[in-house]
Amino acid sequence: xxxxxxxxxxxxxxxxxxxxxxxxxxxxxxxxxxxxxxxxxxxxxxxxxxxxxxxxxxxxxxxxxxxxxxxxxxxxxxxxxxxxxxxxxxxxxxxxxxxxxxxxxxxxxxxx
Amino acid sequence: xxxxxxxxxxxxxxxxxxxxxxxxxxxxxxxxxxxxxxxxxxxxxxxxxxxxxxxxxxxxxxxxxxxxxxxxxxxxxxxxxxxxxxxxxxxxxxxxxxxxxxxxxxxxxxxxxxxxxxxxxxxxxxxxxxxxxxxxxxxxxxxxxxxxxxxxxxxxxxxxxxxxxxxxxxxxxxxxxxxxxxxxxxxxxxxxxxxxxxxxxxxxxxxxxxxxxxxxxxxxxxxxxxxxxxxxxxxxxxxxxxxxxxxxxxxxxxxxxxxxxxxxxxxxxxxxxxxxxxxxxxxxxxxxxxxxxxxxxxxxxxxxxxxxxxxxxxxxxxxxxxxxxxxxxxxxxxxxxxxxxxxxxxxxxxxxxxxxxxxxxxxxxxxxxxxxxxxxxxxxxxxxxxxxxxxxxxxxxxxxxxxxxxxxxxxxxxxxxxxxxxxxxxxxxxxxxxxxxxxxxx
Numbered sequence: 001x002x003x004x005x006x007x008x009x010x011x012x013x014x015x016x017x018x019x020x021x022x023x024x025x026x027x028x029x030x031x032x033x034x035x036x037x038x039x040x041x042x043x044x045x046x047x048x049x050x051x052x053x054x055x056x057x058x059x060x061x062x063x064x065x066x067x068x069x070x071x072x073x074x075x076x077x078x079x080x081x082x083x084x085x086x087x088x089x090x091x092x093x094x095x096x097x098x099x100x101x102x103x104x105x106x107x108x109x110x111x112x
Numbered sequence: 113x114x115x116x117x118x119x120x121x122x123x124x125x126x127x128x129x130x131x132x133x134x135x136x137x138x139x140x141x142x143x144x145x146x147x148x149x150x151x152x153x154x155x156x157x158x159x160x161x162x163x164x165x166x167x168x169x170x171x172x173x174x175x176x177x178x179x180x181x182x183x184x185x186x187x188x189x190x191x192x193x194x195x196x197x198x199x200x201x202x203x204x205x206x207x208x209x210x211x212x213x214x215x216x217x218x219x220x221x222x223x224x225x226x227x228x229x230x231x232x233x234x235x236x237x238x239x240x241x242x243x244x245x246x247x248x249x250x251x252x253x254x255x256x257x258x259x260x261x262x263x264x265x266x267x268x269x270x271x272x273x274x275x276x277x278x279x280x281x282x283x284x285x286x287x288x289x290x291x292x293x294x295x296x297x298x299x300x301x302x303x304x305x306x307x308x309x310x311x312x313x314x315x316x317x318x319x320x321x322x323x324x325x326x327x328x329x330x331x332x333x334x335x336x337x338x339x340x341x342x343x344x345x346x347x348x349x350x351x352x353x354x355x356x357x358x359x360x361x362x363x364x365x366x367x368x369x370x371x372x373x374x375x376x377x378x379x380x381x382x383x384x385x386x387x388x389x390x391x392x393x394x395x396x397x398x399x400x401x402x403x404x405x406x407x408x409x410x411x412x413x414x415x416x417x418x419x420x421x422x423x424x425x426x427x428x429x430x431x432x433x434x435x436x437x438x439x440x441x442x443x444x445x446x447x448x449x450x451x452x453x454x455x456x457x458x459x460x461x462x463x464x465x466x467x468x469x470x471x472x473x474x475x476x477x478x479x480x481x482x483x484x485x486x487x488x489x490x491x492x493x494x495x496x497x498x499x500x501x502x503x504x505x506x507x508x509x510x511x512x513x514x515x516x517x518x519x520x521x522x523x524x525x526x527x528x529x530x531x532x533x534x535x536x537x538x539x540x541x542x543x544x545x546x547x548x549x550x551x552x553x554x
Contacts, residue, residue: 045402046343047412047461048449053341 001096001109002070006061007035008081008089013059019080020063023072029062039087058089064096066109148236151243157372158241158248164363165255167356169197169262176353176415177266179346180460184542185270186345186552192265192274196281200258203285205229208257209250211286212293213240219301222294239299241370252367253293260289260316266460267324268331268532271539274547275530280522284323288518292319292511306500307507308481308489310379311368313423313473314511321467322515324458330523331532333457335539347407354411358387361418365425375486379426383418386425386437390417393441401449409445412465416444419469420476427481427489436476444468471508478504 008016013030020028034055041054065073074091082088101111174193178186200208206228214222226232232246240249261281268277295302296309309315334342344350365383369376394413399405420440421433428436448464458464478501481492491497526532533539538546545551 044343045404045406046408048398048402048445048452049342051341051343 001064001066001099001112003094003096004063004065004070004073004077005092005094006063006077006081006089007033007058007091008061008077009083009087010057010059012081012083013061016061016077016080019076020061020073023076025063025065025069025073027063031060031062033058033060037087037090056087064099064112066112148238148242150234150236150245150248151371154241154243154371154373155245155248157376158244158252158367158370161363161367162248162252162255164360164367165252165259166197166360168360168364169255169259170194172353172356172360173259173262174353175349176357176411177269177460179348179350179353180266180344181269182342182542183345183553184544184551186349186544187550188274188543188547189265189269191548192277193262195274195278196262196265197258199278199282200261200285201254203282204250204254204257208286208290209253212257212290213250213253213298216294216299219299219304220294221291221300222298243371249370252370256312256316256364257285257289257293260312260320261285263316263320263462263466264323264327266462267327267458269459270543271331271334271533273531273534274543276526276532279526279530283522283525284519287522288319288323288515289315292514295510296507302503302507302510305503305506306490307503308427308477308500309423309474309507310426310477310489311365311422313420313470313477314507317419317422317466317470318474318508318511319470319515321463321465321470322512323519324462325456325467326516326519327523328456328458328463330520334459335536337457344408347411351407351411354414358384358414358418361387361422365422369426375426375488378428378430378485381430382421382425382428382433382436385430385433386417386421386440387414388417389434389437390414390420390441390444391437393417393438394445395441397442397445401445412448412461413441413445416440416465416469419466420444420473423470423473424477424480427477427486427492429480429482429485432476432480435480436473439472439476440469443472467512471512474504474508474511475501478502 034057036054036056041052041056044051044053063073070093077091098107099111100107170193174190178190181189209229210224210226211222214226217223229250232250234245234247236242236244237246237249240246261284265277293315294300296307296315361383362380366376366380369379391410391414394416395405395410398409417437417440421436424436444465447468448461451458451464479492479494481489481500482495483489483491490500493501523532534543534546
């Protein structure tokens with residue numbers, strides 16, 4: 001099992017969600033986050049006072065999947081979140097050692 | 113036919129003669145002959161103007177400043193304006209009006225004859241608006257008195273103890289504002305020299321701007337100034353405040369004509385024109401300098417234009433108002449951009465907008481005032497009267513120095529009584545919670 005974390009532009013959230021639902025992903029967790037990569041931040045100026053805003057608002061989408069789904073999810077998120085301009089975000093994949101469905105106590109892939 | 117034409121000429125000649133004579137004798141002599149009677153239209157206009165000026169302070173200035181501070185200080189910033197309005201209003205009724213406008217004592221201060229507004233009634237006063245009840249003038253001036261110390265709060269925003277804000281404003285109002293008002297508007301020594309300040313360029317804007325500079329220097333910078341993110345937390349709020357200021361300024365300058373008349377119209381026309389031009393000038397310079405026009409820029413430019421035209425409105429033609437607005441927008445923008453080099457933290461730019469704007473306005477009045485626009489005023493340098501310009505330079509210098517010295521002394525006094533700044537921890541928490549136990553957005 002893998003946990004896929006996709007950091008995307010906030011306005012792309014709905015497209016990514018719909019695309020994931022279409023390929024049969026049933027659940028996800030979304031968090032508003034801030035960060036920067038090679039995009040860096042932007043500058044704001046108030047009455048001549050300049051501020052560099054390094055942390056840019058992004059959305060983090062977490063999806064837990066079984067190994068066979070990983071490639072499809074990566075492709076889907078990449079397609080849906082892409083604008084082609086700098087700052088489109090990143091996807092991280094990590095191993096997932098255990099999953100528990102709280103209501104039933106099921107564990108492993110059947111809990112996904 | 114010929115005889116009647118001659119007769120008409122004679123009649124017209126006599127009327128002109130009487131008018132000229134009454135003009136030469138002046139209002140005072142006229143007043144002694146016939147009791148003054150309040151005009152309903154003039155009275156209505158001054159009463160409405162008083163309400164306009166009230167709206168400039170609350171909610172105008174309160175929102176203008178409130179939007180410029182960080183989320184954790186917005187209530188405290190608004191509270192300062194509201195409390196100053198209340199404190200100065202009561203002080204003005206009890207002592208302030210009498211000391212500022214009461215019978216002149218040696219050109220320095222007004223007497224105590226009108227303490228508690230005793231003797232100030234429905235009868236018009238010959239110099240303070242011969243067509244409105246004397247009380248209407250006292251009320252209108254009350255609003256001016258309240259707004260001056262409230263303007264200063266922008267200089268020490270986000271770090272001053274509430275008790276010290278209130279004490280400072282009360283003492284400053286009586287010790288700095290009242291004498292200056294007497295000198296320029298109450299028949300004091302600067303008035304006798306012929307100083308022209310239509311609606312408070314020196315009395316309000318230079319005095320508060322100079323005080324702001326001293327406050328910023330004495331209190332020191334905010335924690336994290338230059339490193340922390342201190343951008344305005346709500347620019348739409350600031351823009352709403354700007355709207356109230358612009359709207360209220362029609363009463364501020366228009367009401368200063370003390371009547372619903374041609375002078376009021378020309379003052380309002382000049383006011384609006386300078387605001388529009390000031391906004392465009394600031395925005396334009398910023399666009400060229402920084403690459404983008406900003407909402408805060410256009411709002412600041414409008415206020416700069418309004419503050420700058422204040423002493424000149426009512427004495428100038430609309431074309432000069434355009435010139436004054438342009439100089440105000442560009443000059444005040446330069447002042448706030450350069451403030452960084454001087455190293456003081458005038459948080460909301462009271463010095464750059466009101467101080468610099470006030471000085472430009474007072475000097476501009478000495479240049480472009482014209483008796484054609486206002487026969488009760490004087491001609492400026494551009495109309496062949498360099499003397500007025502000299503007096504205006506003196507007014508700007510005296511106001512600046514007097515306010516700076518007075519402010520410094522009052523700050524030291526208040527510091528010894530209550531301390532000026534909040535603790536470092538209270539500043540980090542924010543004034544809303546540390547001074548008032550409230551949060552604006554929960």
